Amino acid sequence: DxxxxxxxxxxxxxxxxxKISCKVSGYTFSANWIHWLRQAPGxxxxxLGLIDPEDGETSHAEKFEDRLTIxxxxxxxxxxxxxRDLRFxxxxxxxxxTGESTVPLPTGxxxxxxxxxxxxxxx
Amino acid sequence: DIxxxxxxxxxxxxxxxxxxxxxxxxxxxLHRNEYNYLDWFLQRPGQSPHLLIYLASNRAPGVxxxxxxxxxxxxxxxxxxRVEAEDVGVYYCMQGLQTPFxxxxxxxxxxx
Numbered sequence: 001d002x003x004x005x006x007x008x009x010x011x012x013x014x015x016x017x018x019k020i021s022c023k024v025s026g027y028t029f030s031a032n033w034i035h036w037l038r039q040a041p042g043x044x045x046x047x048l049g050l051i052d053p054e055d056g057e058t059s060h061a062e063k064f065e066d067r068l069t070i071x072x073x074x075x076x077x078x079x080x081x082x083x084r085d086l087r088f089x090x091x092x093x094x095x096x097x098t099g100e101s102t103v104p105l106p107t108g109x110x111x112x113x114x115x116x117x118x119x120x121x122x123x
Numbered sequence: 124d125i126x127x128x129x130x131x132x133x134x135x136x137x138x139x140x141x142x143x144x145x146x147x148x149x150x151x152x153l154h155r156n157e158y159n160y161l162d163w164f165l166q167r168p169g170q171s172p173h174l175l176i177y178l179a180s181n182r183a184p185g186v187x188x189x190x191x192x193x194x195x196x197x198x199x200x201x202x203x204x205r206v207e208a209e210d211v212g213v214y215y216c217m218q219g220l221q222t223p224f225x226x227x228x229x230x231x232x233x234x235x
Contacts, residue, residue: 035224044215045164045172047224061223095171104158104178105219111183113171 002026004096004114011120017084020117022096029077030054032100033107036070036081038092039116045095050107051079086121093118125150125218129227135235142203144230146216151196152179160220163192163201166229167212175214176201208234 007021022034036048049060053072060068069082079096099111126149136142152160159179164172174183176192179199189204203210211234216227 044213044226044229045166045217046226047217047222059222063223099174104154104156107219109177109183110162110164110172110174110217113173116171 002098002112004098004112006094006096006114006117009118009120011122012086014086014088014121014123016086016121017082018086018119019080019082020094020119022079022081022114024077024079024098029072030074032098034070034072034079035097035107035110036079036094037097038094040089040092043092046092048081048094052107053079083119086119088121091119091121124223125152125221125225127216127218127225127227129214129216129230132228132230134230134232136203136206136232137235138208139205142206142210142232144201144214144216144232146194146199146201146227148197148199148218150220152199152218152220153196154220159195159199160218161192161194161199162217162219163190164215164217165210165212166215167209170212172215206232206234 003025005023010018030053035050037045039045051058051070058070067084072079093116096114097110099109101108128147130145161179163176166172180192191202213229
């Protein structure tokens with residue numbers, strides 16, 4: 001069975017940085033892209049970015065400019081999301097997601113999701 | 124960014140009755156490969172989103188046959204043939220044609 005297990009909740013002050021992990025099991029980590037999304041309280045999901053763990057290729061939403069970094073460590077089957085210069089509106093549940101890559105869906109479906117990591121930004 | 128508009132935003136349904144949710148895009152989601160890059164998700168209370176339909180009309184593995192997706196271009200529909208109690212939650216459409224992938228506002232389905 002495929003599992004994505006994320007790190008625990010974080011409480012941060014404005015201007016700080018947070019790094020969230022997503023450890024996968026049940027498949028070959030390098031085979032599937034990993035997506036990161038977040039969901040602010042009472043809002044719908046928001047896609048943040050993705051990574052190909054095999055070669056480290058990434059893409060992320062332009063609104064985050066250079067605040068967002070997505071990485072992957074093949075030695076521990078774990079993807080990471082780091083968000084810098086935290087703002088109050090970064091308060092959200094952050095999710096990782098993955099799925100098998102296919103011809104029409106080279107970055108994979110959103111078949112499997114982590115349990116979510118709550119990040120609260122508060123002074 | 125591509126904008127998706129869902130309707131209705133709230134959908135009270137009697138168990139056993141059908142339900143339908145619309146998702147409209149401000150740009151065509153039809154790729155030159157003839158696939159429509161539109162997915163549907165259900166988020167039950169307190170849970171992560173769950174993929175129901177991908178590429179507009181394909182049921183994800185393990186999804187009951189009462190769920191179906193249709194549409195092409197800019198207009199898409201999710202249909203539930205007979206709603207069950209476990210279908211309660213918020214339904215989202217998402218476009219995967221171009222980054223940033225974007226979601227509709229969500230449709231809350233609950234039991235009458």
